[in-house]
Structures are given as structure tokens and as C-alpha cells.
Amino acid sequence: MRKRDTVRRIICILIYGAVFIAVLVFLNRLLCIKDEHGIRQASELYVQPEDSIDVAFMGSSHVHYDVNTAYLWEQFGIAGYDYSAAEQPLWITYHYLQELCKTQSPSLIVLDMFAPSAFKDDYQYNYLTDNLNGMRFSVNKLRMLSVSCEPDRLWEFWPSISTYHMRYRELTEEDWKPFGRTRYDRMAYKGFFPHYDIDPHEAPQGDRRSADGLTAKSREYLMKIIYYAKEKDIDLFLIVSPYNPDWEDVEVYRQTRDIAMFNGIRFEDYNDLAADIGIDYARDFNDDSHLNYDGSIRFSDYLGRNICDYYDIPDRRGDEYWESWDRHAELVREEAEEKCP
């Protein structure tokens, strides 16, 4: 009798447990933040075909605004992925790189250095949620949390549900869309987040400002990224994508150039090459700091040529294993045709 009761209890616990988990998973998917400032870039990485990404573009929002992975695919056959997040500090990039290498074996990492020049705090909370929420739970994520967030603020950001459970107040149609997306559909996402506004700027007049250089923490993690890339036999290409020069910090870029030279790494500040790239400051910016779709094409064209010139990246076009890039390019093209002014 007692044994039968115990069995019943266990069955009851299992049923309730299963229903509880199912409801929690559903609510989690419904309520989670679905923006493209880092979360989608990080979460869709997990559905990419294994070892398919040849070039990973990493860094802050400049990457997913400016580096047009669809264009790079169509013009150069580069299987690239914008694995970036808003204002991403280098200590998070370091852990993103480790996460990337769990399922991918990229030949090249292109790392944008804007964030360490613009943001100097050792803990940066502005876009921390966007940097954290897309990554799956793992020891790597715990390590990333421990360097990104002071201990007494940990529970504000982890578990991720603590950052979005209150979104039941602001649900929109967009929140239901992921339920209709299959793994196959998600595969066509490559991190690029095109924007179509035009925000005219004056062309820079060569008055680039200099402030403090790399912070100790940024320098430490830049070196960790360099060593990790060397260990994994991945080429590293440090860049600064073009942006409105108000924010510039030439000292950071000078130090980065020195570090890059010392370690035999290529560094390119594309602000210096804006004229060669053909950046039109009156038409190519979406806002103060980011290129729009047209700007991204101009910049990606130049960047793609640089990558092909300096690195040995295979052209994957036509290979069935990389067909998701074809779908990606088509989706971006369709969206651009619809939204381009």
C-alpha cells in the first residue's frame, strides 16, 4: 500500500514537473527579449551548421549595423556571421569567442575596436542584458557574468528571466513570431541588422580627439583574445569601422595598432580610409554612430576585398552545406527592396 502510494506520488511529481517545465519553456520563449542588439545574434549562432562560419565579425553594434554579411556572401562568397552585441566590451567578446569555438572553427575573427575606445568603465551595464541573454547557460557564461557584473548586481541579470519576466505588460505580435520559425528558418539569420534611415553628417575635418587609452581591463582581455586566437589557430584582424568621428579616441587606436604590430596582427582604422571606401557622410549614416544599408554595402565591399587580399578565405558559394547564406542574402535583399527609401 505504502509502495503504491510512493509510486503515485512520483508519477504525480513527474506529471506536474513536465507540465511546469513545458509552461516555463513556453513563457520563456514568449517573454524573452527578441531584439537584434546582440540577443538574436547570440541565440541564432546555435542553429548555424557546424563549422560553417569562416569569418566571425565581433565587437559592438558597429559590427551588426555596418558589416553586411549578405553582401559579403554574394560578392565574395564569404561565409560570415556578425557575432556582436551593443557596446560589447572586450571581456565579453573574449567569452563570445570561446562560445563561438564550441561549434565553429572560423579561419578569421574580425574584431571591431570601437567599444573599448568609447566606454571606459570596468563594468558596463547599459546593454549588458543584450550581451548576456542570447548566450546559453554554461560555465563559459558564468565566467562571462563574473567579469561583466559586480557580485551584488549579479541577480539583476541572471538568471536571464529576471531581466524580462515583466514583459507580459508589453507583448506585441513580434513576440509570437519565433513560435512560427523553424530551425531551418533561423539558420538563415547571420547577425546583420540593416537600417535604412539617412542621417547626414559633416565629413570629418581631421580634428580627431584623443583621450585616455585602453583601460587595464580592456588591454588584459585584448591580450587574452589574441592568445586564444593564436591557440586556436585563428587569424585576427582588428578594425575600426567608419563612424561619426565625434566619439573617436585615437589613443586607443594607436595603442591597439602597437599591440597588433607587436603580435603580427593586421589593424585597420577605416575612418582613415573613408574616402577610399567612398563613404558619403551625407547619405551613408543611419545615426550618429552607425552606417545605414547603403553605407554597409560600401563598407562591406571594401572590407570584403581586404579580407580576400590578406587572408585565405574560401568561396563557399554553390556548396549545399552553406545554402543558408543564399537564403540570408535573399531575405536581406527582399527587406532592403521593401524598406530602402
Place this chain on the structure above:
Amino acid sequence: MSLTVGSLVYATCICVLFYIVHPRLRLGLLVVSSLAYIFYLDRYAGVALLITSLLAWAFGMLTDRASDHEQYRLSRVLMIIGVALSTAAIILMKYVTPVLQGLDSDCVLARFVIPLGFSYYIFQVISYLVDVQSGRVHADASLIRVIFYLSWFPKFLSGPIERKADMDKRIAQIETVSLIDGARWVSVVHYLLIGCLYKIVMADRIGVYVDKIFELKSGLGSIWLFIGMILYTFQIYCDFAGYSYAAIGLSRAFGIDLSENFKTPYLSQNITEFWRRWHITLSNWLKDYIYIPLGGNRKGQVRKIINTIIVFAVCGMWHGESKNFLVWGLLHGLYSTIDSIAAGKGVKWFRTGVPGRIITFLCVAAAWVFFRAESAMSGIRYFVYMFTSGLRLRTFSTDYLVLFGERSPEIIVIIVSVAVLLIMEIYAYRTDRSVPGIWIDRPYVIRYGVVAIGVLIILIFGLYGAGYDNQRMIYMQF
């Protein structure tokens, strides 16, 4: 203990250790973990607690020794010195320091800020010394046990205010507490669950809108101000009862039963019953250590009224130096006096049944306005606005948008949660149990479902994470 993820994780780790270490080491572990928790919250509070514990232990020992040697006068003098020191400390920190801070902030005394949990454990010190002197309890020769009595971390911040004799019984059982005790763990889960639901889902959510209503009181109509008063009545109950349930549940995980602090107080039929059900451990303390020593109801009706007023004035003043607390206390003194006279004359119509419940609830709610207000004048102004601003039905919906925002389901969450709370409270009242208690003896099929749904509600509708300060508890400031 504050209801944060960090605190709960800490408590869980300590609980695991509790069942791993040798039973003889358990008390030591609980003392060390309690002190570590308090020092982590505030080093100053930790030092204050240690000094107080040492003094309580020493005065207890000296008082007891004097009693043993039949030096009753000396033992009484020692007890009075100990109680006077405790009272002086609380008066200094609650009354003198704020005044001095206004006059001369460089003055040494002005630098004393009341440490966390101070007014709760100082009441326990007073009860301990009085009980030792009266022979109700023997002085504890173990300083460790005295520290444990005052510092036990689930109850440290806001009570319940325990008696030493009760805690001694629980300490005696610590070594025999078994991990395998299904009934106890069921109770732990339900107390914690109801505590978190009350505090994180209800009190903190209601508090957001109460703050807005009290802030915008001059521009709102009577209906909103009345709603604000009622909402605060629920907020303070859910906040404090939620904390108390969680503290009881957590403490029970270690086999240490704390006293119930709330028993469905808002269903009371009269104010006397309300005080038997609201903050029970404080009410009992005030009764045993102030009301009865003053003569209680043994010296005639006039003295009884005076004693009642004194007790409630002390109760109000205990909450802080601001006059609004005194007004709140005196209002309750007035209510109790009227109730006592009515009871003496056999009047029943406003003391029993539904009318009694409604009148008691509204009287208590009205008094809470003073408790919530920044000052006594601010509380009076709230009522002036409430009775003079008119219904303002034309601006009702605009005010709703100002308070709750557009398309906000928060009002629905509040209405549904208050409705569920009332159903649980009514059932608990009728069955004479605590709210967590009504679930404990349900069949497990129901209990497991309640736990699963409760956890989901906390996860989704709880106010936690970035932007919310779950460490904030109304009664923590006292």
C-alpha cells in the same frame, strides 16, 4: 532575512551544510552563518549585535546569580539597569540622534544610526532580562546561545520577536533534527511560497502605485485617494506577513519553529481581535512587558484606558521619532478604548459580524495613512484631500492613465491577486489556521499543483531583477 535570490541561495547553502556537519556543530554553524550574514549586510549592525549580546549575556548571568543568592533587590536593580540601558540605546538611536543630526551633525552622538534589526533584538534582550529576573527562564551560561537567540538570521531583520524560553526549547532539538521529515519540508515549502507571493508579487507591486498615489495626492480625486488608502492597507500586510511567512518557512528548514506573527488580521471583527492577529509577537511583548506591569486591566476602567493609550503610544513611538507614528499609535489606542468600553457595555453591532469587520478594516486602513505619510501633517492633508477634492469622475480615467499607464495589465494582476488573497484569508480564518497552513494538509495532488503554479506566478509576476529593490521591506526600517 531579506527576500532576495542571494539571501535564499545563501540560506540554501547553509541548510545543506547544516545536514552535513556533525549534529553537535550545528548550533555553531547557525551562529557563524547568522553573524556572517549580518556582517555582510552591515558591519556596524554586526558589531552592535555582538556588543548587545555580550551585555545581555552578562546582565542575565549577574541577575540570575543574584537571584540564586537570594539577593532579590540586587537582581532587580541589575535587571532594571539592563532594561534601562536597552531602552536608553533605543531612545538614543531613534529619538536623540535624529534631533542631534538636525542641530549639530559633527556631534559624536549624532553619528549613531540605528543598526539593522536593532529594535527587534533589543526587545528580545529586554524580555530575556525581565524573564530571568522573574524566574520564568534561567540565565543562559552560553554566550553562543544568547548570540543565536538574538542573531538567528531568518528573523534578524524584522522579527518575529521571540522569547528566550521558546528559543531554548528549539535549540535543544537542533541536534536531533532529521533531514527526512516530509511534513516539515511540506511546511517549509508552503510558508516560503506564500511568503514570496505576498511580498514579491503583491506588496512590491501594490507599493509602486501606492507611492504614486501618495505622491500625487493633491491632484487626485476622493475615489483614487480612497483606493490608495485601501491599497496601502494591503501592501503593508502583504509586505510584513510575506516576510514573516518566509522567515518562518526558512527557519523551519533548520527545524527551528518561529512564532506566527499574523493570523488573518483584516478579517477581525473588532480592534481587540485585530491586535490579537496583527504582529502577534510585538502585541504580546507590549502586553507582557508594558501593559501588565502598568497594571493592565486590574486597576479599574480608567487605569485600563490609560494603560491602553500608553501601550499604543509606545507602540507608535517604537516605529520612529516622526509624529505620524505617534498619531497612528494613538489612533489605535482610541479605537481600543472605544472597543473596550463598548465590550464592557455589551454593545455588539459594530464589534461583530460583517459590520464589525468592515468598520474594523476601515479604521485600520485610515490609521495606516498616518503610518505611510511622511509626517503627521501629510497624513492629515491626505484626509483633507480625500474628503474635499470630490469624486472627479471626469478625470478618473485620465488619473488612471497617469497612475497605471496605457494598456497596463497591472491593475488586473492586483485585482486578481487581492481576490485570491481574500479567498485564502477567509478560508484560513474560518478554519483557524495560518494562510500557508491551509495548504499543508491538502492532498499531495493539490499541493504539488499549488507549488508549481505558485512558483510560475512568482517567476513571471514577481517584482525582481534590474530596477527593483527587493531588500526594501517596510518593517525593516523600524
